[in-house]
Structures are given as C-alpha cells and as structure tokens.
Amino acid sequence: MAYFVLPGRGKRVYRLALARRIVDGTARGARDRSAAGLARRRTRVLRRAMRPSRRLQIGLGPWLRALPARLPDPALTVALAKLEPGVRVAYVLLHIEGMPRFAVRDQLIELRVRRPWQVIEAADAVEAPPSRRPARFEPVPVRPVRNRSVLPLVTAAALTAVLVGALVVTERPPAAPAASLRLVTAAPDAWRTVRSLDAWPARGDLVRDDVFLREAATAWAAETGADRPGDAAQLLYAGRAAGGPLAVMRSGARLARYTPAGLEVRLAGADPAAPIALPGGRWLLAPWDAAPETLDGAALAVRDGVTAPVAPATPCGRGPLFHVGSRTVGALGGPRAPVLAYRSPDHRTTDPRSLDRRTSGAAPAERLGPAGRDFWNRLGCLTAERDRPVAEAVAWDFWAGRLPHGGGRADWTCTRLAFADGTGSSEAMLLTRAEPIRTGACDVGRPVSGTWWTAPDGARRYLAAAARGLTPHADGGLRTRTEGRLLVGTSPDPGGAVRVTARDRDR
Template identity: 65%
Template sequence: MAYFVLPGRGKRVYRLAIARRIVDSTARGARDRSAAGHARRRTRVLRRALRPPRRLQIGLGPWLRALPARLPDPALTAALSRLDPHVRVAYVLRNVEGMPRYAVRDQLIELRVRDPLPVIRAAEAVEVPVPRRADRFEPALLRPVRTRSVLPLAAAVVLTAALVGALLTTEREGAREASARGLSLAAAAPDAWTRGARSLDVWPARGDLAGDRAFTRRAADAWAAAPGGRRPDSGAAQLLYAGRLDGAPLAVMRSGGRLARYASGRVDVAAIGTDPSAPIALGGGRYLLAPWDARPETFAGRRLATSGGVTDPVRPGTGCGRGPLFHLGSRTVGDLGGARAAVLGHRAPDRRPGGRDRPAVLGRTARSFWKKLACAVPAASRPVSAAMAFDFWSGTLPHGGRHADWACTRFAYADGGAAAFATLLAVESRATGACDVQRPVSGTWWRAPSGRWYYLAAAGRGLVPHAEGVRRPVTRDRLLVAGGAPGTPVTPTAR
C-alpha cells in the first residue's frame, strides 16, 4: 500500500525500499492487533507515504538489501503517479486493499480530506493498465531487513535514542529561542519590481500597517511559533501586506512556496505556487495584485477600483462562491478556493485537443460556461493555480432531455502536479470521474424526463465512445445511449 501511494518518481528499488522503511517505522504500534490499532497504523503509513520526508532516502542500505527478487510491474505505478495524491490513496484503498466505499471515506477524512466523496468518485473512474503479474507481496517471501549481528544493531539503537533525545531537547530549546527572537521579516524595495526579472521576490509590502513594526513583529512571531507542518520554509519571510481589512488588522507573509495570513491572533498557511502575477486573496472579496499588473476590469467592461494594489470587494456570481472574478490584462482569473486567484481557460467544442493553450480573456460564452462549471466540478483538495475547461461535447440529451455540455477540466496545482475531471453540465449537473484532456471520454447513468434510466457516454471530436456491460448501445454524433441496470459500474473508452 505504501509503495503504490508514494509519489511516482525515482527508481522502483528505492520506492520499494522507502515504502518498507515507512511501514517499519510504524512498528511501534504493531502489537495492537485490534481493528482500531490496525486502522491507526494504516493512517500513519498513508500520511508518510503521501508526503515522504527526505530523510527516508538516507541510509537505505538495509532496506535495499532486503528487496524481493521480483519487483512490481512498473505499468501500474506509472499510471497511478499521474493522479492527484488523494485520488491515488482512494484508488489503492478501493482496488488494491479492497476496502468498501464507506471505509475509504472514513480513511480520507482521517487524512484531512475535506470532501472525500468526489475524490472516491474520481478514483473509481480511473483506468489503469492490468499488471502483467500480481503485485502483492507475501510477508513470508520478504527477506529480513536486519542482515547483521543484533549486538551492533542494539548498540546503534541505544546511541540513536540518545542522539534523538539530545536533538529533541535542542529542537525545543531552539524553538523557544526562535519564538523569543521572532521570524526574520523583510520587504522588497518599493521599486524592486522595475528592475530585473518579475517574481514574487520583488513584490513590495503594501498596506497602511506595513510600517507598524509592533504589528508585523507579532505576525512574524505567530508564524514562527506555528506547529511544525505550518512553519516557514526558512528562518526568513517576506512581508507582502499589512493593513486594515474591513477594520481588522491583517498581515500576509511569504516564505518559499508558503503563504501565511495573520489575523485576530491566528495564522493560516497555504501553498502559494510560483506564478509571479496571480492575485492573492486577502479575504472579504479583496485581492492583492502584482505591482506591474494593469488595473483589473469587471465583466461589464468597467475598471475595478483598486487602492494601494488592493481591489474593491469582488465575488463570483455563483451560488457556491467559486467561479470567474475579473479580467486582468490578457487573462481572466477566478476563485477556486485557493490562496490565490486561478487563471481560467476555455476551449470550445469545435476545437480539437492538442497544442498549447495560452491564457486569454474569457468571452461572454466562456464565462457563462465557467459559472456553471465552477460549482459542478469537485471542490479542489489543494490550491489551484490554473484551470483549463475543454467543452468536448455539446448537444441535446435523448428521450426528451435538454441541451447539455460535457467538459474535461484540467487543474494545475500550486504545489505541483495536475489532475483532470469530467463534468456533465445539464439541468442537474454532475461530476463523472477522471478524464484525459487529449482523448476525452466520460460516461454516467442518467434519468430521462420520462423516468427511465439510460447510460450516456460522450467522446471528444474525432473519437467514438464505447462501453461494455450495457444493453443495445446506439452512438450518434459522438454520444452513446444505452440501457442497463442503473448504478452498474461501466468504464467508457474512446476509439
């Protein structure tokens, strides 16, 4: 399980050695043979496999020497590596571990996935190649990790325990000292962005409290004292904003790829990505713009008022609070729930997949499409930096149905990686699983106005949808319509 969940990079031998090392590291609670003990250990394994610390790559010799004679088929792990990490976890739990849906949902909640059901649906829609051989390993076939005398190992354990104790003491003292000193907080020169390359490093500090050292020091100290997983990437941070937002003081700081918002004595930390120009959400519908960006425009063609680089309140015109926000130069940005506005893109149904998609201002039709789509796609579990929606099928649904669109939306995440999801936009819009932007195809069970159920599948231009396990399929204009038992799992393909 740990092997399949680990990020898909590096050689198989190292992935498998790290996976076994992760499992070995959770052996302290292995004596608890109860179901609760097993569940706690599984959660620890999954957390470490999702974000493996770099230190696991050091001293791998014993685990490399204990590798089995036969390694897993690389086809499955290569396919899984392209998935969103939490979708990969759901796939492994459902298809490798054979866990029921409710148990997968509970496990994802333990891993702090806010909305697990869309993640499970995406995992269930994933198509991966069938391995040429079984990928399970029986414990009896695994070679022991300890290949040397127990005495040196025991001595090493005692020494390691002593060193760990000393390090923990030092770390606690260092943390107290850092908290007392506070985080080193700096700001770029007001005109730094006019010289050299444009990046987040040259954003100046803005806001009427940027010069209030007492307030910015409290903000920096609060971030330095945050729990380990939310601390700054280094001992220094960049002040981007300090001011009053709706009368309440707010500070926004950046360290590497992390952004921290300090307000009311609380620090919220999120991934920020590397886009040098994406607006930063301050809260209350206001956004901090890059210093070189032109004044934003509303969709009515009017200038969106700004003051000190901060926009007036603007919110998506949707019921779910996600969707297009405003035009910014040659781009349209929207709120998809992250710390920064995401660049939105759209392809019309008559465009073939392939080629590069460049940011462009969305027209009225594309904005209307995104307003419907933003509330229908699964809520992102990670901050999104860009989203491209490909409207790969558009037409009238059969048997009295109304006009509908089928979209494949690719999300690029701020912390790296990407994922694509299909969505049927109809009277009742729904997510229909993962999709391939280059060869889009997706299917779902659909209830006609007459009350009868049909299986629908659509494919992109130049492709024909196919589905196994349905009755009397008929395909016309790239839309497959078939009968069958509603809810039966069907995997559509495109030819």
C-alpha cells in the same frame, strides 16, 4: 566595489567619499595580504556598503577633500540603484571585478544573501547602459585619509541620549520583545528584473509599523515553530485592506494572513502572478499587474496593489472574478486566484503538441468571453474545493445537446485543475437539468466520457460522448447507436462495467 554597491542616494561626490571611508575603515590594522586576508576584507567592505550606517555620513569632510579628479560615468550608478543590495553585489563582482560565478555564490553566502543563484541570475539579466568612461577607477596609490577622532562627538551624543532617556522613561511603554522570526522585504523595483513571488514588494500603509509587524512575526513563529536564528518570512502586505490591520507573509509555499484576531496559514504555492485573497473580497495583485478590469471590461480600482471589493456572481462564492491582462482569474476556494480557461463544444483539437503543458490540455490563456463566464459561473459551485492551491483551471464543454427520451438539454464537461506544485487532476461531469452526474477522470486534451443514466421513462441507458473530431467507442457488450456525437447504449444487465475510448473520426 564599495562605490557601486552603496545605495544610489545623494550626489556622486558624497557617495564616493562614503565609499572611501568604508574602505579606510577596513584598512586600519589589516596587515594580512594573503588571499584569505583580502577575501575577509572584501567581505567587510561589501557588508558595510550594502547597508551603510548613518554614523558613517557624519564628518565626511576629510574624504570629500581627498576625491580623485575623475569619477566613473553616473549611468551605471543610476541603473544599479534600482536593484536590491544583493543583486548589486552580484553584478559588481561578476561584471566589474570579473569573478567566476561559483566565487560570487560563495561571497553572497558569506554576506548571508538568500537564494544566491537566483540573485546571480537577476544580476546577469541586468541590462547595463552604455558608458562613456570605464566603470573601474584609474589605479592610483591611495592611503587612508587621516581625520580627527569622532570619539568626543560620539561620547557627547551618548551622554545626551542617556539624560533624555532618563527624563522620559516614565512616559514610554516597555519595549516589546524581539520577534524570533525576521520579516524581510524585496526591493521596490526587484520585480522589474525578476518575475517571481520573491520579488513582490511589501505594500500597504502599515509596512513601517514595527509594533504590528513584530506581533505578526511572533504569531507566525508560535504557529509554525520558526524560532531558530536566521528563520525569516517575506512580508507581502501590511495595511488596512478591509478596515482592520492585516499582514500577509509567506515562507516557501506557505502563506499567512495575520490580524489581531488570529493567524491563518495555508499552502499557496509560488505562482509568480496569481492574486492573493484578502478579506472583504479584495485581492493583492502582482506588482506588474496594475490595470485589472471587471468582467464587463470596466476599470477595477486598485490602491497599494489591492483591488476594490469584487466577488463571483454565484451563490457559493466560486467562479470568475476579473480580467488581468490577457487572462481571467477566478475564485475556487483557495488563498489565490487561478487562471480560468474555457473551451466551447465547437472547439476541436487533435494535436497534443498545440496544448499547454501546465494544464495538459489548456490552450494559452485568453480572456473569458460571455459564454465562458456563464459556463464557469455554473461550474464554479460544482468544482470541489481543494486543499492544494490551484494555479490554472480549464473547462472544456466538449458536448452539448439534448439527451434522448425526453432527457432535456445537457452539457458534458471535462475540467482540469493544475496545482501550484506541478501536479493536476481532472474530472468529467454530465450537467443535466436535474443534477450533475460525475463521470470519472478525463483527458482534457482528448476528452471522452461515459456513464449509466436513468431516462425520464425509467429505463437505464449508457451514454458516452467525445469532443469534436473524435468518436466515442464503448466496450462492454452493449447494443449501441449514435445520435450526432452522443453514443446511446442498452444492455440486458444495465449498470455493468463499460470501457469507453475516443477514436479519430477519420479512422
């Protein structure tokens, strides 16, 4: 277990020597051969192997001379080296030791591994390479290696450190107090096996600046009250994205951006791929999204996962941003960039089974074409900024044409926002040349909407429209006529309540 859980650095002989030294260190004085005693020893071995002390690498000679004749196939070691320590432990316990999942979960909790079930799922997803030799060692009786005591060496090193510290004590600033909130980071390659926000690695040129990160953690702990032992936040970015130092941290659905000027905490959800807004129009991308493109199809520069400055072509700063793979993301005022989708007036759908469940009506994401970009540039500034983070947004321009009695060209749209918490909201708007008219909620799967409208001649009329393949029907004592797919109604008492529904055209 120690051999496979150790980080994959250095030659195999040194790795095995270090593993055996760890096991020997737990053997001395361990006379309890009960199940509970062996479980405690296993926990000590795994804890030391997950993050071995540098002290254990000093004086490995006796253990190098006691190596077995055969070592396991290196292929599995190379594969496990790419995983974070908790996933390595789970893999070894599940697939080498053959422990049941519930026992592995209990062991991970004992090792203080966060989200044990997610770690177990990540271990199950590991594709082990074919091995020429068994993964386990051949069973041979071994005794702890006897070696000379390292106490004289440790004592000499400690005395030297004290003397050097006394010489330079006047030159060093006082140590900053420890932050009450721990900052944790995902393994650099964790995202290759788990596509989640938890697997985003920490990026930026300040990820090793302990002083700055301590300031960021302390600021968030003071803001949120996260000062209990064990409280932790995930570090996503620490660098100079816009010139000054910036740290981006998250805990659950909350996202924090820290600069020396202050701290900003917002709800951001746990969408695994939505880019995160940084100052200066830059965006932090998911680690698997490495080749974004501008809306014109040109490559968008990326460094440390951060894009070059890019902004919507709108006066309000909301609208399409750039392409990432098969989707187009945009800014809608929140801390993350949602996926934008567009449906033209010619789009027809009457089969709810073909609709995407997350947006309750958006088809699978595809890049916005010129018409979609132009429409979202127009619609972005009309979409109200929400407190909740938006994960996806679809706009269906379900009717376009000329309004009667000189009303000019207009578009009727149904916009559906899917939030990161799984909820959503929808709104219909009649976009006239004068101003938009908000016409209530809509069903983006079968859009239909109606409203009272004042024509240029001063008369009040009721307008209703539905998507292609549907016919609007109004109940409310109106005299109606249909112009194409637009229903026009009049009443002696304009402004009264009207109920509008959509019917299939073939009925």
